[in-house]
Amino acid sequence: MITSEFERVSLPLADAFTISRGSKETAENVVVRLTDEGGMTGHGAAAPSPHYGETADTVEAVLPDLLDVVESVGDPHALDRVERRTRDRVHDNPAAHAAVSVALHDLATKRLGVPLYRLWGLDPDECPPTSFTVGLDTVDRVREKTADAVDAGYPVLKLKLGTDRDAELLEAVRDAAPDVTLRVDANEAWSPREAVERSRLLAEHDVEFVEQPVPAENPEGMRFVYERSAVPVAVDEAVETLADVPRVADYCDVVNLKLMKCGGLREAHRMIHAARAHGLEVMLGCMIETNAAIAAACHLAPLLDYADLDGALLLADDGDPYDGLDLSDGVIRLPDDRSGTGAEPI
Amino acid sequence: MITSEFERVSLPLADAFTISRGSKETAENVVVRLTDEGGMTGHGAAAPSPHYGETADTVEAVLPDLLDVVESVGDPHALDRVERRTRDRVHDNPAAHAAVSVALHDLATKRLGVPLYRLWGLDPDECPPTSFTVGLDTVDRVREKTADAVDAGYPVLKLKLGTDRDAELLEAVRDAAPDVTLRVDANEAWSPREAVERSRLLAEHDVEFVEQPVPAENPEGMRFVYERSAVPVAVDEAVETLADVPRVADYCDVVNLKLMKCGGLREAHRMIHAARAHGLEVMLGCMIETNAAIAAACHLAPLLDYADLDGALLLADDGDPYDGLDLSDGVIRLPDDRSGTGAEPI
Numbered sequence: 174m175i176t177s178e179f180e181r182v183s184l185p186l187a188d189a190f191t192i193s194r195g196s197k198e199t200a201e202n203v204v205v206r207l208t209d210e211g212g213m214t215g216h217g218a219a220a221p222s223p224h225y226g227e228t229a230d231t232v233e234a235v236l237p238d239l240l241d242v243v244e245s246v247g248d249p250h251a252l253d254r255v256e257r258r259t260r261d262r263v264h265d266n267p268a269a270h271a272a273v274s275v276a277l278h279d280l281a282t283k284r285l286g287v288p289l290y291r292l293w294g295l296d297p298d299e300c301p302p303t304s305f306t307v308g309l310d311t312v313d314r315v316r317e318k319t320a321d322a323v324d325a326g327y328p329v330l331k332l333k334l335g336t337d338r339d340a341e342l343l344e345a346v347r348d349a350a351p352d353v354t355l356r357v358d359a360n361e362a363w364s365p366r367e368a369v370e371r372s373r374l375l376a377e378h379d380v381e382f383v384e385q386p387v388p389a390e391n392p393e394g395m396r397f398v399y400e401r402s403a404v405p406v407a408v409d410e411a412v413e414t415l416a417d418v419p420r421v422a423d424y425c426d427v428v429n430l431k432l433m434k435c436g437g438l439r440e441a442h443r444m445i446h447a448a449r450a451h452g453l454e455v456m457l458g459c460m461i462e463t464n465a466a467i468a469a470a471c472h473l474a475p476l477l478d479y480a481d482l483d484g485a486l487l488l489a490d491d492g493d494p495y496d497g498l499d500l501s502d503g504v505i506r507l508p509d510d511r512s513g514t515g516a517e518p519i
Numbered sequence: 520m521i522t523s524e525f526e527r528v529s530l531p532l533a534d535a536f537t538i539s540r541g542s543k544e545t546a547e548n549v550v551v552r553l554t555d556e557g558g559m560t561g562h563g564a565a566a567p568s569p570h571y572g573e574t575a576d577t578v579e580a581v582l583p584d585l586l587d588v589v590e591s592v593g594d595p596h597a598l599d600r601v602e603r604r605t606r607d608r609v610h611d612n613p614a615a616h617a618a619v620s621v622a623l624h625d626l627a628t629k630r631l632g633v634p635l636y637r638l639w640g641l642d643p644d645e646c647p648p649t650s651f652t653v654g655l656d657t658v659d660r661v662r663e664k665t666a667d668a669v670d671a672g673y674p675v676l677k678l679k680l681g682t683d684r685d686a687e688l689l690e691a692v693r694d695a696a697p698d699v700t701l702r703v704d705a706n707e708a709w710s711p712r713e714a715v716e717r718s719r720l721l722a723e724h725d726v727e728f729v730e731q732p733v734p735a736e737n738p739e740g741m742r743f744v745y746e747r748s749a750v751p752v753a754v755d756e757a758v759e760t761l762a763d764v765p766r767v768a769d770y771c772d773v774v775n776l777k778l779m780k781c782g783g784l785r786e787a788h789r790m791i792h793a794a795r796a797h798g799l800e801v802m803l804g805c806m807i808e809t810n811a812a813i814a815a816a817c818h819l820a821p822l823l824d825y826a827d828l829d830g831a832l833l834l835a836d837d838g839d840p841y842d843g844l845d846l847s848d849g850v851i852r853l854p855d856d857r858s859g860t861g862a863e864p865i
Contacts, residue, residue, distance in 0.1 A: 250633070250637045250640060251640065251642060252639075252640025252641075253639075253640050253641045253642045253645070253821060254642040254644075254645075257642070281640070285631050285633070287596070287631070291596045292638065293598075293599075294596060294597065294598025294599050294627070294785070295598075295599045296597060296599045296600040296603070298600075299599070299600075415792070415795060415796045416796060416798070418796045419765065419768070419796050419797055422765070439640070442788075442792065443792035443795060443796070444792075444796075446761070446788065446789035446790075446792040446793055447792055447793045447795075447796035447797075449761060449789060449793075450761045450762060450764045450765050450789070450790075450793035450796075451765055452762070475599060
C-alpha cells in the first residue's frame with residue numbers, strides 16, 4: 174500500500190542565476206512524498222525546465238495521474254512496473270516522472286535499510302567531485318563569485334558563457350582561480366564557426382571541456398565543432414533520453430545527463446550504460462533543485478566521469494526544505510549511516 | 520567478511536547435445552560458493568565454453584585470483600568494486616567472472632531478504648517463456664525430441680541447423696509441432712549466400728528468427744544476410760561484451776547475450792540497455808548450465824524479448840546438484856517466497 178502527496182515549493186537562490194538563455198531568482202520545484210503502510214516515507218522532487226516543456230504548473234497537472242499509477246501498483250519495489258505504466262499513462266514530462274522515480278527509490282531503499290547506492294552495488298569511493306557553477310554576470314561579480322567558490326574549496330568550476338564578454342569572463346575566472354579545474358557551458362549560444370574559434374580561447378585558459386557550444390537542433394554544426402575544437406566537447410541539450418545516445422555518439426566526447434531530462438533513475442542508468450558502449454564519457458548534471466532530488470542523483474556519482482550536482486548549493490541559506498548530503502568542498506559523500514537517498518525534510 | 524570455495528561438477532545430459540560445431544554428453548561446470556560471517560551462502564557457477572577460450576581447467580585456474588579479490592573486498596554488496604577489481608586482476612575468462620557475479624548477487628539479495636529481480640525492481644509478470652532447444656540429430660530423433668518437447672508443453676522451440684539436412688529437419692519439426700513458435704540457430708555454419716537462400720526456407724516454415732547464420736568474424740557477411748534475409752536475424756557469437764553492441768547494431772534485429780560470454784549480471788544489464796538505445800530486441804541465452812547459474816539469468820527475464828534459458832532443462836534427471844526455478848511448460852516463474860536467485864543445493 175502506498176499513499177502519495179505533492180507540494181509546490183519556491184526555492185530562493187543565493188544569487189540571481191543567469192545563463193545565455195535567461196535569468197532567475199527563485200526555482201519552482203514540486204516535492205513528491207510516498208508513504209507505505211508502515212508510515213515510512215520516500216521523498217523526491219521535480220525541478221521542471223521550460224526548455225524541456227515543463228513548468229511547476231505542468232508538473233502539478235500530471236502528477237495526479239502518475240501518483241494514481243503508483244498507488245494502484247502499491248508496491249514500492251516494483252520500480253519497473255511503475256515506470257512502464259506511468260510512461261504509458263503520461264508521455265514526456267520528464268521532471269514529473271523523475272520526482273516519482275526518486276521518491277520510489279528512496280522509499281524502496283529505506284524499506285530495505287540500505288543507502289540507494291548499495292541497491293545498485295556502487296562504490297562510494299569512486300565519486301568524482303561536483304563542479305560549482307558560476308553563472309553569467311558582470312566581470313567583477315564573476316571574479317568575486319569565483320574567488321568565493323575557491324575559498325569554499327570547490328575544486329571544479331563550471332563557467333556559463335555565451336555573450337560578447339566571454340574572453341573577459343574567462344580571464345577574470347582564471348585570474349581569481351588559476352588552479353581549479355574549469356569547464357564552460359555555452360548553452361547553445363554560439364554558431365559552429367564561433368564555437369571553433371572560442372575553443373582556442375578555452376584551450377588557452379586550460380578549460381577541460383565545453384558544453385553544448387551550438388544549438389542542439391544543429392547536429393551537423395556539433396559535428397563541425399567536434400572535428401575542429403581545441404577542447405573536448407560535451408552535449409547537454411542534445412541528449413535527453415536513451416535513444417539520443419547513439420545519435421550523438423559520433424560528434425561528442427561527453428554526454429551530460431540529467432534526471433529532469435531523462436525522467437528518472439532507471440533511464441539514467443540505461444543512458445550511462447549505452448554511453449559506455451560507445452566509449453563516451455559521462456557527466457550527470459542537474460537543474461536548480463531541492464536536496465530531495467539532488468541527493469538521489471548523487472548516488473549515481475560512482476558511475477560518472479564528471480558530476481555537476483550543485484543544484485542545491487546555489488540555493489539561499491535556509492532556502493531548501495530538505496537537508497541533503499554533505500557536498501562541502503565539492504566532495505560527494507555518500508552516507509553509509511542513512512538508508513534511501515539521505516535527503517530528509519527539515 | 521566473505522569466505523569462498525569452488526568445486527568442479529560434471530553434469531550428465533539427458534541426451535547427447537549436438538550443434539554444427541560438435542557434440543557432447545556431459546557439461547563441465549564449476550560451482551562457486553561465497554559465505555558471509557553469519558553463515559549465509561551465495562551460489563553461482565561457471566559454464567565454460569571452449570569457443571570463448573574457457574574450459575573447466577581455465578576456470579579453476581583463475582578462480583583463486585578472483586576469489587582472493589572477493590575476500591579482500593569482504594562486502595557482498597560492493598558489486599561494482601568487486602567487478603572492477605576482478606576485471607583488473609584477470610582479463611577475459613567471462614564464465615569464471617560470471618560465477619563470481621552470480622554468487623555475489625545471490626548472497627547480497629539473500630542478505631537483503633529479497634529475490635534477485637526485486638533488487639533490480641523488475642516485474643515478474645513480464646517474463647517471456649524460455650525456448651527449449653532441439654539439438655542436431657537424425658531426422659527421426661529430431662522428430663521424436665520435438666514431439667516430446669511439445670508434450671512437455673514448451674511453447675517455443677529452438678532448432679539447431681547447419682548441415683545438409685536442414686530442409687528435412689525443418690520439415691520433421693513442423694510436422695511434429697505445427698503450432699509452436701520456432702527459432703533456428705545455425706551457429707555460424709552457413710556462407711552469406713547460403714544463409715539468404717535458407718532464410719526463404721525458414722520463412723516457409725514460419726521461423727521467428729535465425730541466429731548467427733554466418734561466422735561472427737564476417738560482419739560484412741552478416742550485413743549481406745541482414746539486408747536480404749526473409750526472416751529476422753539474431754547475433755550470438757558476434758556479440759560478447761558491451762562494446763560489441765554498437766558494432767552489431769546495424770546488421771541485426773536481435774542480440775543474444777549470455778552471462779558466460781559477458782562475464783556477469785552487471786555487464787548483462789549494461790548490454791541490455793545499450794541494445795535498447797539502438798532499438799534492438801534482446802534475447803538471453805545460456806550454455807549447458809547448472810541451476811546455480813541459470814536461476815540468476817532467469818531473474819533478468821523481465822527485461823527480455825526472448826529467453827533461451829533451457830541450460831538446466833537439458834540435463835539428465837538428478838544430473839544437477841542444484842534445484843532451480845520452476846520452468847515447466849517453459850514459463851519462467853520468478854519466486855516471491857525465496858530470496859536470492861532461488862537456486863539451492865540438493
